[in-house]
Amino acid sequence: MQRLRILTWHVHGSYLYALAHTGHDFLLPVKPGRPEGYLGRAGTFPWPATVREVAAEDVRRERFDLVLFQSRRNYLVDQFEILSPSQRRLPRVYVEHDPPREHPTDARHPVDDPDVLLVHVTAFNDLMWDSGRTPTRVIEHGVPPSPGVRYLGYVPRGVVVMNEIARRGRRAGLDLFLAASRTVPLDLFGMGSEAVGGHGPVPHDQVAPRIAERRFFFHPARYTSLGLAVCEAMMIGAPVVALATTEIATVVRDGVSGFVHTDPGVLVARMRELLADHGLARRLGEAARRHALERFDLGRFCRRWNRAFADAAGGLAPGASLTAGRVR
Numbered sequence: 001m002q003r004l005r006i007l008t009w010h011v012h013g014s015y016l017y018a019l020a021h022t023g024h025d026f027l028l029p030v031k032p033g034r035p036e037g038y039l040g041r042a043g044t045f046p047w048p049a050t051v052r053e054v055a056a057e058d059v060r061r062e063r064f065d066l067v068l069f070q071s072r073r074n075y076l077v078d079q080f081e082i083l084s085p086s087q088r089r090l091p092r093v094y095v096e097h098d099p100p101r102e103h104p105t106d107a108r109h110p111v112d113d114p115d116v117l118l119v120h121v122t123a124f125n126d127l128m129w130d131s132g133r134t135p136t137r138v139i140e141h142g143v144p145p146s147p148g149v150r151y152l153g154y155v156p157r158g159v160v161v162m163n164e165i166a167r168r169g170r171r172a173g174l175d176l177f178l179a180a181s182r183t184v185p186l187d188l189f190g191m192g193s194e195a196v197g198g199h200g201p202v203p204h205d206q207v208a209p210r211i212a213e214r215r216f217f218f219h220p221a222r223y224t225s226l227g228l229a230v231c232e233a234m235m236i237g238a239p240v241v242a243l244a245t246t247e248i249a250t251v252v253r254d255g256v257s258g259f260v261h262t263d264p265g266v267l268v269a270r271m272r273e274l275l276a277d278h279g280l281a282r283r284l285g286e287a288a289r290r291h292a293l294e295r296f297d298l299g300r301f302c303r304r305w306n307r308a309f310a311d312a313a314g315g316l317a318p319g320a321s322l323t324a325g326r327v328r
Contacts, residue, residue, distance in 0.1 A: 142301020151237035173220030234292035239284035257288035
């Protein structure tokens with residue numbers, strides 16, 4: 001397809017890094033001090049040359065073909081601050097990274113526009129949001145490979161990878177992590193994790209190796225989107241222990257590729273089983289890896305996004321091509 005120049009914001013670094021593999025040019029606005037959404041080429045990602053920064057005040061003088069919104073603030077505030085009226089009439093796509101927070105079933109999505117394509121990262125999110133007139137499509141995560149990294153599990157501890165778990169509280173399962181860690185050895189990595197005894201943030205290229213060393217991956221979130229760290233753990237062959245809520249219930253098969261349940265006590269018991277039986281952990285992890293290699297394949301992710309970009313940029317009414325979201 002035609003190579004596009006796409007304006008977007010840095011909202012989730014790992015997701016943006018995956019998008020950078022689609023072959024398009026991405027322009028990231030930045031502001032002094034790099035506030036939320038204006039981080040540019042931040043983090044430890046090996047950003048390609050196709051991802052470049054542009055000062056927010058210069059965006060109106062830039063040429064681009066499409067606007068990709070990645071947060072409510074991008075759509076309701078940022079576009080009116082940095083885009084010209086003509087730029088705001090360009091083809092528009094909004095990627096929704098989260099399930100609704102105000103109400104699990106009755107929350108109306110902030111986008112209510114038949115000319116905007118709303119992309120959900122999980123089918124659960126699409127199910128729960130009331131998207132009104134806005135056409136939707138589901139594009140599941142794609143995970144760039146971690147060359148040479150495979151599950152080892154020789155450290156008899158679990159690992160949790162979650163940013164700002166202290167601030168996010170019950171929604172992210174802070175209480176469940178703290179309760180489990182009293183009886184099961186758990187290591188917590190992520191921004192802000194030091195506040196609750198964690199190890200702090202980890203460079204992007206070190207996340208998979210840290211997971212690979214430990215016996216299992218624990219995802220304590222009650223109500224959140226499918227974390228990319230879960231997908232990365234499965235891709236390297238680590239067994240996952242998680243609450244059977246949101247999209248996780250379709251990703252991890254209980255007793256096959258990990259353990260899922262709605263009773264935290266059951267999950268703690270399963271963690272102990274994995275700590276006692278390295279062979280069981282390996283078997284579950286191999287099943288997890290086989291599933292993840294198909295479901296979160298980066299090539300598949302890029303093909304689906306390129307179809308979405310082509311539909312939006314080509315002026316096709318997004319709702320007329322919803323089946324394109326299922327391209328393999």
